[in-house]
Amino acid sequence: MGKDSALTMFLLIIPFFILFNPTAAEPLYIDCNNDASNYTLNSPFEKNLKLLLQALPSNTSLTGFYDISIGETPNKIYGQALCRGDVNAAVCESCIVNASQEILKNCKSKDAIIWRDLCQVRYSNQMFFSMQVYTGKYPDWDTQEKNISSPVQFNKILEYLLTNLSTKAAFNPSSRMFATGEVVISAKQTIYGLVQCTRDISGGDCNNCLNSALGDLYACCYGRQGGIIFSRNCDMRFEIYPFYNASSNLLPNPISQGDKRKIWMYVLFACIPTMILAIIIGYCVFYLSRKKGKEKDEERAHLALLLELTTSRGVTMTQEGELMSYEELPFMDFTTMIAATDNFSDSNKLGQGGFGTVYKGILPDGKEIAVKRLSRKSWQGLEEFKNEIILIAKLQHRNLVRLLGCGIEGDEKFLIYEFMPNRSLDMFIFNSERRAQLDWNARYNIICGIARGLLYLHEDSRLKIIHRDLKPSNVLLDHEMVAKISDFGMARIFSENQNTANTKRVIGTYGYIAPEYAMAGQFSVKSDVFSFGVILLEVISGRKSSGFYLTEHAQTLLAYAWRLWNEGKELEFVDPLLLETTPIEEVVRCINIGLLCVQEDPSDRPTMSSVVVLLEGEPTAIALPQPKQPAFSVGRIVPTDKSSTTDPSLNQITLSVLQPR
Structure with a gap:
């Protein structure tokens, strides 16, 4: 059978897998990378992409991980697939088939990635193997909406569990960068955790990626009974029910002994000091914001940003936990920005960036401003948001754009700059x-x-x-x-x-x-x-x-x-x-x-x-x-x-x- 016939057969059997395969649920997330250029239909690039997606399922099912490149420059394409470490070869192959079909149907860019519950598939026209890039995404997850009764104790145990699993996945050669485990909290409750990295990165990079995921998991899912974070090179998930097929790996409950000195010694050794401070401040802000009756999603996003910002010096907060300023930089309220930009209307849109959209605005005193409204559902821009505040607020020069202020309100994050009427060079x-x-x-x-x-x-x-x-x-x-x-x-x-x-x-x-x-x-x-x-x-x-x-x-x-x-x-x-x-x-x-x-x-x-x-x-x-x-x-x-x-x-x-x- 020739390549074209094999490719045709592959595309024909995909609907069969989707109809009769239990792993054919909706994907968790698809990132088509809008910053990348698009390929054209029936082009050599598209043909190479289809050949690559055809090769991934069977090859990935052999070991659970596979990367490949197809074609020659300028139509060369790189691809990678990863299956969850607890699935068998048949389930792995089926999941990759479904993921390949979804990414082919939904994305026309030359760089894209799709995450499913049991696998992920990525392709790009740029070589990305062995490069650790953290993206920090989380999907809508049903169990995130269910609160737990004792969030402080729960999250201490959760952090202990996921930290141990991260170390095992990153530095135990026999783990194949995958680890699961559970900790019994009480007779009626157990926490189950899973971590995994792509096998093209080093153990150190895997550990760094999982540490970043743990921070985002706490930010998105504090007080929840379950949550998931996925990135290009690592994934992390926890639930209060068994959700994986791996053999039992029971870890001791770190706070079941009743010895407070052991508890604090564990916390000190398991967490860096800034994380301890962030947890304490985050819980206080979370508790106060609940008393004020804010919306759940706003509480979660507000908490996440506070956890990141309060580890930096120079941040001023009121007794109610509201951010007021970073050194000389004022924090502005979101209502003012809505009025200034006519509710962020398209007519005021100045441009689209990687982490947000920029709008023209006019303050009540008539001053023209530019407002960068950061993406609401991705934590990718969080580091960049902090960087702008910490760096540009300290810089004053005729040939640098002035940052006039910023704001955090719920899951809204925005930066206010001086307005440049002639736009960009x-x-x-x-x-x-x-x-x-x-x-x-x-x-x-x-x-x-x-x-x-x-x-x-x-x-x-x-x-x-x-x-x-x-x-x-x-x-x-x-x-x-x-x-x-x-x-x-x-x-x-x-x-x-x-x-x-x-x-x-x-x-x-x-x-x-x-x-x-x-x-x-x-x-x-x-x-x-x-x-x-x-x-x-x-x-x-x-x-x-x-x-x-x-x-x-x-x-x-x-x-x-x-x-x-x-x-x-x-x-x-x-x-x-x-x-x-x-x-x-x-x-x-x-x-x-x-x-x-x-x-x-x-x-x-x-x-x-x-x-x-x-x-x-x-x-x-x-x-x-x-x-x-x-x-x-x-x-x-x-x-x-x-x-x-x-x-x-x-x-x-x-x-x-x-x-x-």
């Missing part, structure tokens, strides 16, 4: 009509403004800050077209003597990520310098790095700039709208600076203080060094059809790739 330089409004002086001032803002973050502020997600959409323009860097949700603080840091959670936007960060997870001030260099070249050329389409000239914008530089044809790189009025020596000098910023070795790239001097100093006083060839760049290639009259920059067939030298 990408809306000008990547739009042919608006780009014509930017002469060379305007573009040069924007470039210098971004450089001065980065210099402040790296060297002149009270904190040494790495932005990590610098791109044109995060550069806003005020009424005078002054550039202001925004969105500090991904930023990180460095100590005075710290130069680099490493992470396995690479975040940012392809096309602007430095090569050492994309490939090895190493970031520094030089990572921001690389991103700045990409933006500088985009502003000069009017072309987008992450959607570069001149495939007959080069595969990426940086490769195109480098080729023209070596051939002495720099002016061909410049936006044609600038050629008649642009001082040639100045724009060539800026191209040179841009290429210096995107060099392979971070040590070869200039610091932002050097960049500002090179940009604003007397050109004849400082000679520029010759740049070295970029090792590679991360971008998007859009195939063009020379016979088509369609603007290729609007083509929807985008393929994300890593381009080696």
Whole structure:
């Protein structure tokens, strides 16, 4: 039987499995990753995706975990499947079949993941194996609506159970990163727990992922009789009834001995001090908010955010447990934001981000503001929300967007910024009509403004800050077209003597990520310098790095700039709208600076203080060094059809790739 016949047979038998398979319940959650590009029907990518989904069920059922890649760049696709560790091969295969059908039906993006009760399936056009990324999602779970009578004691035992299971799953080689267990609370009540990680990550990463899940589980399901948290690399669940098929693993009740000293010793050793403080404060706030009769979901979300924020210094609360301020940053009420934004109407919508939507608002005193309303049902943005409050509230600079306030009310979280009437840089330089409004002086001032803002973050502020997600959409323009860097949700603080840091959670936007960060997870001030260099070249050329389409000239914008530089044809790189009025020596000098910023070795790239001097100093006083060839760049290639009259920059067939030298 050929591949096409086998694929046809696979798709035909899927409805049979759904009709007659008891595991064919509704999926817990489907994430189609709206930030990723979509594939087109009947394309090579879709064909590879179907072949990949066809291969997952039988292969995964052999061991319960399987990852695979199919195809060649630019249509290469990576896939991974995981079955719950207590199911047999037949149930595993059936669950993967159902999950594959659901993800194929519901998602048309090039990156997606689906979670079912007994399995999960993920695919992407980017390589993600062995990379731990915590997402922290929880579905509507019936048992979450049932309260328990003694939540403090219950949650101490629950934390003990899940902490022990996490350690076993992460560090016991025979566990295959799966563990179940139970603790008897009383003659009538037992807690059952389950944890699991994907087997492509290390034990340490598994433990870190499960620790994050435990925090979210407490936040979403405090006082409940059951709950579940799932992420890309780990899952965690508890109930007061047996819900798994694994053999019994009975753990001793840590507080059944009646010895209070043993209780506190266990708590001290099992929990870090900040978690103890968070539990105490969280319970107090939870108890007070119940007395005020708030809605259950609002209590849960409010508690979750308080648990996270109260571990940071500088937060002020009233005796009633309401957040008032973080240092000098005021907390505003949600009612005011509803009035300011006309109930968050679409007519006031300014943009959509990864963790929320931004709206224009007008305060009662007539002041215009921008309100970022964070996603209500996902805890992914919680760290970014805290980061913005802790970082940007301490920063004051002409080229940084000011954070005016924030608010937490129930499960609503929002940030209030100064309003930027000209929106973001990408809306000008990547739009042919608006780009014509930017002469060379305007573009040069924007470039210098971004450089001065980065210099402040790296060297002149009270904190040494790495932005990590610098791109044109995060550069806003005020009424005078002054550039202001925004969105500090991904930023990180460095100590005075710290130069680099490493992470396995690479975040940012392809096309602007430095090569050492994309490939090895190493970031520094030089990572921001690389991103700045990409933006500088985009502003000069009017072309987008992450959607570069001149495939007959080069595969990426940086490769195109480098080729023209070596051939002495720099002016061909410049936006044609600038050629008649642009001082040639100045724009060539800026191209040179841009290429210096995107060099392979971070040590070869200039610091932002050097960049500002090179940009604003007397050109004849400082000679520029010759740049070295970029090792590679991360971008998007859009195939063009020379016979088509369609603007290729609007083509929807985008393929994300890593381009080696």
